[in-house]
Amino acid sequence: MADVFADLVGQDEAVATLRHAAASAAALLRAAAVPAARPAGPTIGAGSGDSYDELDALAEEFDAEPIPGAGPPGGPGAAAGGDPGAGMTHAWIFTGPPGSGRSVAARAFAAALQCVHGTGCGECPGCHTTLAGTHADVRLVVPEGLSIGVGEMRALVLRAASTPSGGRWQIVIIEDADRLTEAAGNALLKAVEEPPPRTVFLLCAPSTHPDDISVTIRSRCRVVPLRQPPAGAVAEVLVRRDGIAPDVAEWAAAAAQGHVGRARRLARDPEARQRRDAVLAVPRRLTGVGAAFDAASALIEAAEAEAAAAVAEIDEAERAALQTALGAGGTGRGAAGAMRGAAGQLKDLEKRQKSRATRAQRDALDRALVDLAGFYRDALAVALRAPVAPVHTDTAALAEAGAQKWDAEGALRRLEAVLECRAAIEANVKPRIAVEAMMLALWKG
Ligand SMILES: [Zn+2]
Numbered sequence: 001m002a003d004v005f006a007d008l009v010g011q012d013e014a015v016a017t018l019r020h021a022a023a024s025a026a027a028l029l030r031a032a033a034v035p036a037a038r039p040a041g042p043t044i045g046a047g048s049g050d051s052y053d054e055l056d057a058l059a060e061e062f063d064a065e066p067i068p069g070a071g072p073p074g075g076p077g078a079a080a081g082g083d084p085g086a087g088m089t090h091a092w093i094f095t096g097p098p099g100s101g102r103s104v105a106a107r108a109f110a111a112a113l114q115c116v117h118g119t120g121c122g123e124c125p126g127c128h129t130t131l132a133g134t135h136a137d138v139r140l141v142v143p144e145g146l147s148i149g150v151g152e153m154r155a156l157v158l159r160a161a162s163t164p165s166g167g168r169w170q171i172v173i174i175e176d177a178d179r180l181t182e183a184a185g186n187a188l189l190k191a192v193e194e195p196p197p198r199t200v201f202l203l204c205a206p207s208t209h210p211d212d213i214s215v216t217i218r219s220r221c222r223v224v225p226l227r228q229p230p231a232g233a234v235a236e237v238l239v240r241r242d243g244i245a246p247d248v249a250e251w252a253a254a255a256a257q258g259h260v261g262r263a264r265r266l267a268r269d270p271e272a273r274q275r276r277d278a279v280l281a282v283p284r285r286l287t288g289v290g291a292a293f294d295a296a297s298a299l300i301e302a303a304e305a306e307a308a309a310a311v312a313e314i315d316e317a318e319r320a321a322l323q324t325a326l327g328a329g330g331t332g333r334g335a336a337g338a339m340r341g342a343a344g345q346l347k348d349l350e351k352r353q354k355s356r357a358t359r360a361q362r363d364a365l366d367r368a369l370v371d372l373a374g375f376y377r378d379a380l381a382v383a384l385r386a387p388v389a390p391v392h393t394d395t396a397a398l399a400e401a402g403a404q405k406w407d408a409e410g411a412l413r414r415l416e417a418v419l420e421c422r423a424a425i426e427a428n429v430k431p432r433i434a435v436e437a438m439m440l441a442l443w444k445g
Helices: 012-033 048-061 075-080 102-114 125-132 150-160 182-193 215-220 231-242 246-255 260-268 270-280 289-326 335-383 393-426 431-444
Strands: 091-095 138-141 170-174 199-205 222-225
Touching: 012 102, 012 222, 091 102, 091 215, 102 125, 102 138, 102 170, 102 199, 138 150, 150 170, 150 182, 182 199, 182 215, 231 246, 231 260, 246 260, 246 393, 260 270, 270 289, 270 335, 270 393, 289 335, 289 431, 335 393, 335 431, 393 431
Parallel strands: 091 199, 091 222, 138 170, 170 199
Antiparallel strands: none
């Protein structure tokens, strides 16, 4: 039962959509393969006779499924034939709040498309290699810096146009598609507008707001909205999949506010717990202007330290690999030219690493702000006597004290100050300035 969709927590609707689409996609492949299943047909193994039988048998199995359009899938064409809600299409956007599982959903869908059974069984080589990131026809773009550039996108689009080597689909997954530069977005748009017959683009973005994804790209894609999974569902998966004790899983799931990856980290990583404790100690410490500035410095420095630790290892490994690749010096005739090339490559690498470090800092700071917002949200809930479970069960007493002192209005103002700080940093305000302003607002109320 543990197929490729098993880790998509609390997303029944999206999973149903994706299963259906994968079945339609498999039916399309079979429809295309059967008339052409002579030597040149899509092959499974070397014996073309065997592969014909296998595809044929699978086709019978799925004959009950409506096949949207019998020919090769066209973007608009596929949607036009048969049931538009069930068909396969070339471009998809997975949207949802951070931690809802956008990239998990995209990868699972990619696996289902490459699955030799067309279902995402989780056992076959197609499923395995896709989930492991080693499938030859699945390319994953994970931006390390603040944006995905046009060069990267062009190269990707070019490769995505080639015939899938495994005979199924050529898939490109773009995580954080909201971080595409405008030029990169245009390069992608061209490919999405006229997709090669066997190419599928899977984009992940927080929302379909024009700030996140251009209207023209959006209009070419089918949207799969994911919701913030309920804490109960997150706790369940931590227990089932990661073997975490039920009480720890419940606490972590609530504290992570529906973010599955964050919940797992809190449950497993003592350092992540310590960082969270330090953040949740902030409201208690805000006793004056000086304390507010101190708290701001502490928060920024903690984020910097966390980010530095996160990227240090990979930075060093990359530098070592590049130096090895370039060789240490050399005296041949080409050596001078090689040296010039090496300097350029090293510079490129440093630029990439710097961009990645900035991104890691922002992510760390944002996690801290989300924790802090959870605390003021708890205080607000208490002040309003709202019948909702607290985010941070371990600071519930502190939130109650805050609610008494500030009332609902004061708690709301503080919650807004945290959210404004997040928005300001997202809009490129210098983090220290935004955090200082927030701390003063949290102190004054
Ligand atoms: Zn499979």
